[in-house]
Amino acid sequence: MASEAVIVIENLRKSFGNLHVLQGVDLTVNQNENVVVLGRSGTGKSVLIKILVGLLKPDSGYVSVLGQEVETLKGRELDQFRQKVGFSFQNSALYDSMSIRENLEFPLVRNVRNLSRAEIDRAVEEALDDVGLSQTINQMPSELSGGQRKRIGIARTLILKPEIMLYDEPTAGLDPITCIDINNLINEVKERYKATSIIITHDLTCAKATGDRVAMLLDGKFERVGTFDDVFADSDERVQQFYNYNFVN
Numbered sequence: 001m002a003s004e005a006v007i008v009i010e011n012l013r014k015s016f017g018n019l020h021v022l023q024g025v026d027l028t029v030n031q032n033e034n035v036v037v038l039g040r041s042g043t044g045k046s047v048l049i050k051i052l053v054g055l056l057k058p059d060s061g062y063v064s065v066l067g068q069e070v071e072t073l074k075g076r077e078l079d080q081f082r083q084k085v086g087f088s089f090q091n092s093a094l095y096d097s098m099s100i101r102e103n104l105e106f107p108l109v110r111n112v113r114n115l116s117r118a119e120i121d122r123a124v125e126e127a128l129d130d131v132g133l134s135q136t137i138n139q140m141p142s143e144l145s146g147g148q149r150k151r152i153g154i155a156r157t158l159i160l161k162p163e164i165m166l167y168d169e170p171t172a173g174l175d176p177i178t179c180i181d182i183n184n185l186i187n188e189v190k191e192r193y194k195a196t197s198i199i200i201t202h203d204l205t206c207a208k209a210t211g212d213r214v215a216m217l218l219d220g221k222f223e224r225v226g227t228f229d230d231v232f233a234d235s236d237e238r239v240q241q242f243y244n245y246n247f248v249n
Helices: 045-052 075-082 100-111 117-130 146-158 176-193 204-210 228-232 237-247
Strands: 005-016 019-030 034-038 060-065 085-088 164-168 196-200 213-218 221-226
Touching: 005 045, 005 196, 019 045, 019 196, 019 221, 034 176, 034 204, 045 060, 045 164, 045 196, 085 146, 100 117, 100 146, 117 146, 117 176, 146 176, 164 176, 176 196, 176 204, 196 204, 204 228, 213 228, 213 237, 221 228, 228 237
Parallel strands: 034 196, 034 213, 085 164, 164 196
Antiparallel strands: 005 019, 005 060, 213 221
8 A cells, every 4th residue: 555645845946036946846755754855055955844844935836744735824723733743953952041851841831731740741751761861851951962962852853743753964963873873763763653754964874774765956856866775876977976975085
């Protein structure tokens, strides 16, 4: 039985003045699938993510997420939609003045009404356990390593049990061993939460470890979409340059 499409993008275009960033993007992401989006800096990867969650409006094209046309959502309807889409920021985006417990409680208390203290505590403990950092619950972000902060950022996103996860450069700035840990965590999230994920990365090791499919953004379009090996078997010089930068230079 074919998987259900949860993200559908058709002929998506977005320009900023004379800068034509997205020039007819097409992509379908299926339920419980990890799709890695690759591309050089400035090619529109972050613009695409912002359009998916309604932070930017496209110039033209069609974007449907979880069966809803994102551009038409407003107010409370848009807020409810965004609760189903988790965003893991590149810098983890933790509040430095809050403990780890308080950081995880924040989105829960803000978005889910009438929770008891016991329910909040249970949700925080479960999210921390899922990322293997239960022991950090009373620590401050400044006391944690970069890899730990990244995991806590993912836990804070997971606490609302989103149906879709968006990861922005999840391994940026981390040492190779910690990168492996984060890659494993992304795959665990897929299995445990049955989440659908889009992973933006420059790291081809991350792409190969986490991506069911890879979509390479070239000249404003997804010119290559397929398994990691299929995409990089292509003789296109633009594809090979990206591979060589990661693995040869």
